[in-house]
Amino acid sequence: MKVVDSREKNHFPMPLEASGQYDVLVGRIRQDLSHSHGLALFVAGDQLLKGAAWNAVQILEYLVGKN
Numbered sequence: 001m002k003v004v005d006s007r008e009k010n011h012f013p014m015p016l017e018a019s020g021q022y023d024v025l026v027g028r029i030r031q032d033l034s035h036s037h038g039l040a041l042f043v044a045g046d047q048l049l050k051g052a053a054w055n056a057v058q059i060l061e062y063l064v065g066k067n
Contacts, residue, residue, distance in 0.1 A: 001026055013044035020046060022054060 004013045005027035013025035024045035032038030045051070 003027065003029070005029060013042055015044045018044040018046050020049065022046075022049065 002023040002025050004011065004017070004025045006012070012027040018025045024043060026041055026043050028040070028042040030040045032040040
């Protein structure tokens with residue numbers, strides 16, 4: 001996970017920026033006003049890379065005991 005949150009430069013996570021990398025970008029982290037212990041945030045990640053391929057590798061490693 002990588003925090004990308006710059007109000008001064010108006011730079012926050014964008015899906016295009018997350019494309020092609022394993023890190024999941026997180027930004028616009030704010031208190032969730034609907035829940036006293038909640039957070040509201042924006043998350044961007046490469047769903048094909050992390051969501052499919054990388055998770056499959058992590059699950060396989062877990063199943064064979066390498067993790």
